[in-house]
Amino acid sequence: MDYQQKPVMGYNELNHPCLNRPIRCIVKLGGAAITCKNEIEKINEEDLQIVASQLKEVMMPGSSSSKSIGMDWSKRVESSDISPNVDEFGDQDLIEPSNFIVVHGAGSFGHFQASKSGVHKGGLNHPLVKAGFVATRISVTNLNLEIVRALARESLPAIGMSPFSCGWSTCERNFSSANLSAVARTIDSSFIPVLHGDAVLDESQGCTILSGDVIIRYLAEHLRPAYVVFLTDVLGVYDRPPSEPGALLLREIAVKEDGSWSVLKPRQEDMSRRVEITVAAHDTTGGMMTKISEAAMIAKLRIDVYIVKATTTHSVRALRGELRGGIVPEDWLGTLVRFSA
Amino acid sequence: MDYQQKPVMGYNELNHPCLNRPIRCIVKLGGAAITCKNEIEKINEEDLQIVASQLKEVMMPGSSSSKSIGMDWSKRVESSDISPNVDEFGDQDLIEPSNFIVVHGAGSFGHFQASKSGVHKGGLNHPLVKAGFVATRISVTNLNLEIVRALARESLPAIGMSPFSCGWSTCERNFSSANLSAVARTIDSSFIPVLHGDAVLDESQGCTILSGDVIIRYLAEHLRPAYVVFLTDVLGVYDRPPSEPGALLLREIAVKEDGSWSVLKPRQEDMSRRVEITVAAHDTTGGMMTKISEAAMIAKLRIDVYIVKATTTHSVRALRGELRGGIVPEDWLGTLVRFSA
Incomplete structure (x- = not known):
């Protein structure tokens, strides 16, 4: 791994x-x-x-989907059969x-x-x-x-x-x-x-x-x-509501010891202040401002946080941990929130 | 009360x-x-x-059913409306x-x-x-x-x-x-x-x-x-499987300090032994033998246990606690398991 x-x-x-x-x-x-x-x-x-x-x-990277057996044996509305094939468990290794x-x-x-x-x-x-x-x-x-x-x-x-x-x-x-x-x-x-x-x-x-x-x-x-991944419904954190024209995906946010944060990537002179204002404007419960604040508090612990869109290849890469310890690759879309001394 | x-x-x-x-x-x-x-x-x-x-x-004996408001506000399959009428809560006392x-x-x-x-x-x-x-x-x-x-x-x-x-x-x-x-x-x-x-x-x-x-x-x-009530699908504990002809409902079981128990009511010379054998015969998980043993262990703590059929007036009387501290009335159908010095 x-x-x-x-x-x-x-x-x-x-x-x-x-x-x-x-x-x-x-x-x-x-x-x-x-x-x-x-x-x-x-x-x-x-x-x-x-x-x-x-x-x-x-x-469970070692498990092939053909061999794995489901663990929800409840009756489903669409099917009356809930019985697992017990024999299939016989030659299974525990992964x-x-x-x-x-x-x-x-x-x-x-x-x-x-x-x-x-x-x-x-x-x-x-x-x-x-x-x-x-x-x-x-x-x-x-x-x-x-x-x-x-x-x-x-x-x-x-x-x-x-x-x-x-x-x-x-x-x-x-x-x-x-x-x-x-x-x-x-x-x-x-x-x-x-x-x-x-x-x-x-x-x-x-x-x-x-x-x-x-x-x-x-x-x-x-x-x-080792790391934390936030799976959400947009690619990551933007500088304004993602539906607005010209909304920019923030790729990397650095968090300081005192909890303050700034946008490392993309670099823009006054990005940090702009984000703070525009993100707050569309914040509701669980909104982006809350998300950045929570992520920042985790990053302060020296634990990297990846905010990424669920169901994408970007989320798989973040979940797998392959983005850790280096420069975030250009073809990865998401927001990394990390500690910076 | x-x-x-x-x-x-x-x-x-x-x-x-x-x-x-x-x-x-x-x-x-x-x-x-x-x-x-x-x-x-x-x-x-x-x-x-x-x-x-x-x-x-x-x-909640003080609450009338007409005034009370449900606490499950989930969407039901049979109804799309999940909204409680918030106004109805206004004049409600907390019961x-x-x-x-x-x-x-x-x-x-x-x-x-x-x-x-x-x-x-x-x-x-x-x-x-x-x-x-x-x-x-x-x-x-x-x-x-x-x-x-x-x-x-x-x-x-x-x-x-x-x-x-x-x-x-x-x-x-x-x-x-x-x-x-x-x-x-x-x-x-x-x-x-x-x-x-x-x-x-x-x-x-x-x-x-x-x-x-x-x-x-x-x-x-x-x-x-103060007391324990077992709601079950039969009237109480019988001397044999309730479906068998002549099955007798045991009305009162006394439990001694050492955990042994005997049938007080109805009185029969060799009831205790008969029960032990015949009840064990139809015992499965959660069966009557387990039920008596568990009830006996609670009764040993000087806590009365009522084993009674759910949904009946007998269960309401037991739940209400109205059978406590006296002789179990003849018109109450169920099994009382209690401590006896």
Whole structure:
């Protein structure tokens, strides 16, 4: 493999257990990339299948698709046969996936329920917030189940883990309790944890929304992956809304120790300031400004972040780790956010 | 309310947090009661709806069904409208449910996947077991989601919590790690945790199945509910398979300090021995012998257990706690398992 493993370190006061094998990559599966943005609770099945297939190619390069057997044995609406052929497992070698964690956003799941009720603002003593909390969790766990199934159909040993059930909670919307031992044990057993943005309890305001991006930052800090990949629905980060004429794809962003960032490539005199203004203008929940900020906080940890369009060859290259440690090639389309002393 | 709250006590070395309010009841929703036994992954929608409605009546007696607003805002296949009427929440008082925990079995979910692969016997290094582990979790979390949704539609603030995600694991198939703080915080926030039998990691054999009954015993021991109700698909425990002619419903079983048990009602000279033999004969996973053993272990903790048919008036009376502390009335059909010094 052509990526370098970094030593596992940085465990903190929350008593995170050591991993037997370091994490290779944390993948953010953006909600926009795998759900239909304009239709409530609709998965983009086709793209999700491609993403799952690419993840398999990257995580288990030794497995041929002809031999691999799906791990979703549930009854499907379109088929009554759920029985796996047990004999096919007989001569299979166990192919252990390299250590990945998948975290997905909510996309068109959960967002409606959360915004309608104001779960992120807290207040569980209000009937609407309480109902919205329950409704949000139903919606996002539903999406989680479907993503786990899509990965399992590609023979990836995916395990759904809801932050709420993991006991993760916040205080003033920042992590206050997030024991990672369950996630670590899952990885050490060669499973792929599939986490997601979730409604959680908050010590100060009762409840809030814990976003997938915040989860990734936390995991990156404490589990030290070799690199992080954000799979999204556009090629990367642009200097203005990508739909606008002349929108420029930012290829490389450098993050300084103090968290400030600047565009290294393409070089333009006043690019940094322009980006800051124009990106902010089209920012919504999970928008590009949030994405750059979250990516910058990970890059500050000396962990490279690739923001790239899901289902493309560019995403496969980023996921495989082949862009690491050198100059980003001209034919790779995406945004690298990295630390620069 | 006509039930007596017992003091919360018995927290052990696993450092379980104290509950602000004691648990009133742990409800076991038997897999057979809410799924169609002979059809894989088929929910008994009608019975599940009745159970949810009865649980609501018992947990939130102050709420009229006309005013209550559902908490499942997901898109349903049969309806495109998922929007709750937010105005309706305006004049609603928050009705806090009394402290219940729901634990459900797998029924026709998960069982096929688990038995086909032998997950309960462990061995994650075998491709079939590993695939079966993933497949089992997909199936049981799917059922969990549907049960949570059914409860939420009845305005019960249900929160799905998977034992695997809670970080619970076993050693030699007994609980080795089961931090209850997430469950306790969920209850203290006036939600209803909905747990389930699950595939979990096992320190000695890699993995196993943690059954709903074992979970209930553990919760009973550490959270000390006032009483426990097993909702099943027959009236209670019989002296032989209920389908056999002359099968007799056992009304009251007394459990001694050493765990041995005897039938108090109906009184028959050699009942105890007869039961032991004939019940064992038709015992399968989750069968009656297992049920009596699990109930006996809870009863040993001085916690009464009612085994009763779901969806009946008998189950409502048991859930309400109106049978507690006295002689079981003649017109109540079910089995009480209780401690007897």
